[in-house]
Amino acid sequence: MNDANAAGGRQPASPSEARSAAREDIRARGLRATPARIAALVEIRRAAAPLTHAELAERLAASGVDKATAFRNLNDLAGAGLLRRSELGDHLWRFEATDPQQEEGEGHPHFLCVDCGSVTCLGDVQLTAGSRRRSAAVGTITEILLRGYCHDCGPAAG
Ligand SMILES: [Zn+2]
Numbered sequence: 001m002n003d004a005n006a007a008g009g010r011q012p013a014s015p016s017e018a019r020s021a022a023r024e025d026i027r028a029r030g031l032r033a034t035p036a037r038i039a040a041l042v043e044i045r046r047a048a049a050p051l052t053h054a055e056l057a058e059r060l061a062a063s064g065v066d067k068a069t070a071f072r073n074l075n076d077l078a079g080a081g082l083l084r085r086s087e088l089g090d091h092l093w094r095f096e097a098t099d100p101q102q103e104e105g106e107g108h109p110h111f112l113c114v115d116c117g118s119v120t121c122l123g124d125v126q127l128t129a130g131s132r133r134r135s136a137a138v139g140t141i142t143e144i145l146l147r148g149y150c151h152d153c154g155p156a157a158g
């Protein structure tokens with residue numbers, strides 16, 4: 001048995017490692033690993049929170065990737081299961097990297113600031129078993145979303 005000890009948080013050590021990991025993952029999903037696709041995946045994996053198309057396009061502009069290409073690649077990568085697409089109630093699609101080692105599930109919960117629109121990943125918020133049973137009676141959960149004011153926008157910030 002190949003008992004690969006999967007210690008969590010395998011962070012690519014260098015930009016070139018991040019690029020070659022992205023290239024391998026894109027090829028493994030049967031897509032052509034174009035420079036623009038690799039750049040998009042690397043950028044989204046590096047981001048701390050899900051990115052909108054506009055945010056990604058802005059980050060990729062420096063590498064000479066135009067907006068239309070960035071948009072097409074986001075959809076290609078999402079279609080291949082390398083990115084997860086979320087719509088968090090503000091009519092913007094946001095993209096974040098999936099873990100290629102993990103089966104695609106419902107993903108993790110997010111917090112959306114209703115004032116500034118910033119999104120934060122909440123890895124450790126879980127529904128209780130009872131909540132899951134009650135939700136399952138209604139339908140399939142695709143997204144868990146908490147909305148409110150971030151620390152910058154809260155009442156304390158004025
Ligand atoms: Zn805010």
Ligand SMILES: [Zn+2]
Binds near residue numbers: 050108110121122
């Ligand atoms: Zn997230």
